[in-house]
Amino acid sequence: MPVETEELKMTEGLLSFIEEWKEKPGNLIMVLHRVQEEYGYIPRNIAFELGKILDVPLAKIYGVVTFYHFFKLEKPGKHKVSVCMGTACYLKGGQDLIDELEQLLGVGCGGTTEDKQFSLEAVRCIGCCGLAPVLTVGNEVFGKLTTDMLPEVIAQFK
Amino acid sequence: MAVKNYILVCGGTACESAKGDDIYKSLLKEAEAQGVADDVQIVKTGCFGFCEKGPIVKVLPEQAFYVEVVPEDAKEIIAETVIKGRIVERIQYQPEKGAKGEAFDIDNIEFYQKQYRIVLRNCGLIDPGKIDEYIARDGYAALEKCLFDMKPDDIINELKVSGLRGRGGAGFPTWMKWNFTKQVEADQKYIVCNADEGDPGAYMDRSTLEGDPHSVIEAMMIAGICVGADYGAIYIRAEYPLAIERLEVAMQQARDYGLLGKDILGSGFNFDLEVRLGAGAFVCGEETALLASLEGNRGMPIPKPPFPAVSGLFKEPTVINNVETYANIPAIINKGGEWFSKIGTEGSKGTKVFALTGKIKNSGLVEVPMGTTLREIVFDIGGGISSGKKFKAAQTGGPSGGMITEENLDLPIDFDSLTSIGSMMGSGGLIVMDEDDCIVDVAKFYLDFSVEESCGKCAPCRIGTKKLYEYLDKISKGKGELDDLQKMKDIGAAMKKAALCGLGQTAPNPILSSIDNFYEEYRQHIEDGKCAAGKCKDLVRYEIIADKCIGCTVCARKCPVNCIEGERKKPHIIDQDKCIKCGACYDGCKFDAIIVS
Numbered sequence: 001m002p003v004e005t006e007e008l009k010m011t012e013g014l015l016s017f018i019e020e021w022k023e024k025p026g027n028l029i030m031v032l033h034r035v036q037e038e039y040g041y042i043p044r045n046i047a048f049e050l051g052k053i054l055d056v057p058l059a060k061i062y063g064v065v066t067f068y069h070f071f072k073l074e075k076p077g078k079h080k081v082s083v084c085m086g087t088a089c090y091l092k093g094g095q096d097l098i099d100e101l102e103q104l105l106g107v108g109c110g111g112t113t114e115d116k117q118f119s120l121e122a123v124r125c126i127g128c129c130g131l132a133p134v135l136t137v138g139n140e141v142f143g144k145l146t147t148d149m150l151p152e153v154i155a156q157f158k
Numbered sequence: 159m160a161v162k163n164y165i166l167v168c169g170g171t172a173c174e175s176a177k178g179d180d181i182y183k184s185l186l187k188e189a190e191a192q193g194v195a196d197d198v199q200i201v202k203t204g205c206f207g208f209c210e211k212g213p214i215v216k217v218l219p220e221q222a223f224y225v226e227v228v229p230e231d232a233k234e235i236i237a238e239t240v241i242k243g244r245i246v247e248r249i250q251y252q253p254e255k256g257a258k259g260e261a262f263d264i265d266n267i268e269f270y271q272k273q274y275r276i277v278l279r280n281c282g283l284i285d286p287g288k289i290d291e292y293i294a295r296d297g298y299a300a301l302e303k304c305l306f307d308m309k310p311d312d313i314i315n316e317l318k319v320s321g322l323r324g325r326g327g328a329g330f331p332t333w334m335k336w337n338f339t340k341q342v343e344a345d346q347k348y349i350v351c352n353a354d355e356g357d358p359g360a361y362m363d364r365s366t367l368e369g370d371p372h373s374v375i376e377a378m379m380i381a382g383i384c385v386g387a388d389y390g391a392i393y394i395r396a397e398y399p400l401a402i403e404r405l406e407v408a409m410q411q412a413r414d415y416g417l418l419g420k421d422i423l424g425s426g427f428n429f430d431l432e433v434r435l436g437a438g439a440f441v442c443g444e445e446t447a448l449l450a451s452l453e454g455n456r457g458m459p460i461p462k463p464p465f466p467a468v469s470g471l472f473k474e475p476t477v478i479n480n481v482e483t484y485a486n487i488p489a490i491i492n493k494g495g496e497w498f499s500k501i502g503t504e505g506s507k508g509t510k511v512f513a514l515t516g517k518i519k520n521s522g523l524v525e526v527p528m529g530t531t532l533r534e535i536v537f538d539i540g541g542g543i544s545s546g547k548k549f550k551a552a553q554t555g556g557p558s559g560g561m562i563t564e565e566n567l568d569l570p571i572d573f574d575s576l577t578s579i580g581s582m583m584g585s586g587g588l589i590v591m592d593e594d595d596c597i598v599d600v601a602k603f604y605l606d607f608s609v610e611e612s613c614g615k616c617a618p619c620r621i622g623t624k625k626l627y628e629y630l631d632k633i634s635k636g637k638g639e640l641d642d643l644q645k646m647k648d649i650g651a652a653m654k655k656a657a658l659c660g661l662g663q664t665a666p667n668p669i670l671s672s673i674d675n676f677y678e679e680y681r682q683h684i685e686d687g688k689c690a691a692g693k694c695k696d697l698v699r700y701e702i703i704a705d706k707c708i709g710c711t712v713c714a715r716k717c718p719v720n721c722i723e724g725e726r727k728k729p730h731i732i733d734q735d736k737c738i739k740c741g742a743c744y745d746g747c748k749f750d751a752i753i754v755s
Contacts, residue, residue: 030434087589088516125361127361128171130172130212131172131176131520132515138635
């Protein structure tokens, strides 16, 4: 896990969630979801603390975090741009959207812009294939897109 | 005062993303403002299925079926349809046949005509956030029947008579699974619902959970009664926030009504449920991998047997079915296995929900009786190819399925017929491709997916998917050899036999099913270095036709690598060495002066 400069503290809400789940078998993934909800990713020192509370080795936490695509080890940008690469979106030009966004944001797929405003990622099927091709920025969905609509979409969040 | 009108607003993800919620709120506001709030009941329902034309608003009893509605339409809908009983023609759906403005029955529009709804029986009809509406439509009647009138063996028998097979992919008879678990002696048994819908391009389970969450909850309780389990877990993708929220609301309401928890309906039967989140791993759709994930581990499959029915979650006997399978069960208990067994084909009973997407006019969610032909789904329900071009292939089963060609369009679709032509039912994704899609490119897309999603535990899958991808990549770049096709077949055959789980065993299907049917297309890529669909970028050449080019300079300005040169008002030229084949010039040219070859 990358070393961070900022030292994060467990929040009250997170601690009480862990307390609630502590005794339930198979709780690790649910707790990690809660951690990511809190910080936007799984910070190393929080994972370390978590290991102590749940009595799970850090290596196991790292193993689980890296197995699942949903969990992130690095802090994402303020706005998360997720381009759907489900089959329907792919056939209707999902890849073109990614190519164009890479140009627009000046960052590769999976990366975060230098000003930490945007991160770009490809995701598998958001489940609204009727609107293909689709992307989401945060929780907002944009559908039936063409590449020339993208500057406008991004501008809304600048 | 009795309610005069019902307005049903689609609250499925696609419609919701397209401002469905704003429409709902605007309607409420307008009804209030125009003084008819007491006359009309406005309901946010589950998915109507007709996603292509969303957001959809239905007004009863006027039979208004409004499509592509925007929040600003609310005023007119209330003023015209609710108060005056008139249809707003501007947004009313226009069936292809029939004159404009002619009245029609919603059930008779082409999209719904050939459908038969069991799983989606309540989707688009009830408010999924209100348990009373579910109960009003026979909800929890099956639970009551199972608690007081039926013995566990009667439940098994009813399922056996119905012929229900698991809808997750492989089609294993549901009664057998339940019976295995029932027969094992154990202190603790579990009921698990697989809602980890990972197939890209499929959203049946999501829509079912969003539109009718109680049907799955009720079915899991019935499974609990049948096998003697008191705890269930719904394993759902974290990417489905709306479905998770509606499930949690539904579970809370069931608890408040005494339908979930201790001593249900005074019967002495205890059952409780929990929602557990997946975290984006396709392999977790495989049941043993899913159980590993539920236990908080990396989601890797283990060899079977022992089957989960005997040794599953925390090594205890576990019934595990997917959302669609469960959603069928209350209907089977209420109406009887006999009734269910009359729908469908000899080997596959009931209906199947498909997420119809790709190059299709009416993309959306469709439920048809087993045995319906692909032609009926694509052309009658789906309205044909959206681009007006020719149908090329349809893929069922996502990355695990095969490509179905035109000659098999009339094959009645069921579990066995699809397997016989090298595809599989899968979870229900149905993706339609037209002439603009390149088979090599699509196969490569699926293999790329499988490479990424392979958990890496067994060598046939870990190495096999990677090798297959490499061959396809070579072919798509014009560097393939004819011999590669045979090598891919050999690797594919080995994977089918030796891979540990369903992911690896089915990953070669997109290639194996297309090599023979689209041999000519593979050969063109290899021998002629050509991609007829123009999708394989390394094989594509953009050229400017000098006679048609008027020298407007648009292409030169659009080119991101400045490889187009030429003077104003004189034909331009593309420097092929520098061209990155992005197609920006082609899209930008208004004079059709650029061709792809």
